[in-house]
Amino acid sequence: MxxxxxxxxxxxxxSTEAAKVVLKIxxxxxxxxxxxxxxxxxxxxxxxLAFLPYGQLSRALIxxxxxxxxxxxxxxxxxxxxxxxxxxxxxxxxxxxxLYGPRKTTTGRNHNEYRPSSEEARHKMELELALETKExxxxxxxxxxxxxxxxVKETLRLHPPAPMLLPRQxxxxxxxxxxxxxxxxxxxxxxWAIRRDPDTWKDPEEFIPERFMDSTIDFKGLHxxxxxxxxxxxxxxxxxxGTTTVELGLANLFYHFDWKLPDGTKEQDINxxxxxxxxxxxxxxxx
Numbered sequence: 055m056x057x058x059x060x061x062x063x064x065x066x067x068x069s070t071e072a073a074k075v076v077l078k079i080x081x082x083x084x085x086x087x088x089x090x091x092x093x094x095x096x097x098x099x100x101x102x103l104a105f106l107p108y109g110q111l112s113r114a115l116i117x118x119x120x121x122x123x124x125x126x127x128x129x130x131x132x133x134x135x136x137x138x139x140x141x142x143x144x145x146x147x148x149x150x151x152x153l154y155g156p157r158k159t160t161t162g163r164n165h166n167e168y169r170p171s172s173e174e175a176r177h178k179m180e181l182e183l184a185l186e187t188k189e190x191x192x193x194x195x196x197x198x199x200x201x202x203x204x205x206v207k208e209t210l211r212l213h214p215p216a217p218m219l220l221p222r223q224x225x226x227x228x229x230x231x232x233x234x235x236x237x238x239x240x241x242x243x244x245x246w247a248i249r250r251d252p253d254t255w256k257d258p259e260e261f262i263p264e265r266f267m268d269s270t271i272d273f274k275g276l277h278x279x280x281x282x283x284x285x286x287x288x289x290x291x292x293x294x295x296g297t298t299t300v301e302l303g304l305a306n307l308f309y310h311f312d313w314k315l316p317d318g319t320k321e322q323d324i325n326x327x328x329x330x331x332x333x334x335x336x337x338x339x340x341x
Contacts, residue, residue, distance in 0.1 A: 072230060209300075216245075
């Protein structure tokens with residue numbers, strides 16, 4: 055869909071096929087960022103690589119950030135992300151002991167208590183089988199929790215970090231589905247619409263982690279039906295750190311706590327509507 059915001063052409067990408075053409079086939083033609091006043095002010099004249107228009111400076115910064123064989127070592131290196139290294143004041147091990155405490159139930163008893171009738175029960179059983187009598191979940195053990203990874207994928211599909219990827223701007227002319235895309239066109243990839251496309255996903259509004267079972271679909275930018283972190287030259291560089299942190303936190307929450315609704319509360323009573331912010335009940339209105 056082509057819009058004209060004043061004299062600025064804005065092309066909205068809302069399908070998997072179009073996203074693949076733009077982000078993969080014509081990635082080099084469309085890898086710049088639009089020059090926006092707000093972004094320039096917030097980043098102190100584009101000192102941040104995420105909003106820096108593509109050019110000599112951005113290429114130099116990318117070269118400085120590159121690691122030899124990045125694709126081979128990035129996941130292994132950042133997959134070993136340790137909170138204490140970045141936030142030593144947190145004292146993660148003490149915090150773990152304080153929050154969770156020792157396990158009072160054995161693995162066998164928990165297996166009898168939980169049945170794989172729901173996502174939580176199945177995930178809980180997988181954690182118990184993988185960790186057995188360990189007191190807490192180390193980062194290295196998340197690799198064997200395949201159902202956990204399916205939950206994270208489905209969560210990123212339904213509730214991504216942002217509904218629209220950061221805007222791009224075309225550098226040179228190319229064709230998209232027979233249409234001419236001119237330079238200086240702003241590209242907005244509607245990742246929210248792509249992830250809920252009924253032609254791609256069965257029951258797209260339902261939370262079904264099992265849809266990723268025996269599936270090669272991933273969120274690392276190679277499968278354009280699932281793009282929470284973008285793709286190509288402008289993909290999010292923090293993808294491994296972000297997903298590792300989510301997996302570790304979610305696994306520990308499931309492993310150490312039994313989750314249920316308060317007595318007398320039903321699922322339909324819970325408001326899960328997504329909003330920009332929640333108004334405080336104690337807020338004071340000023341004239």
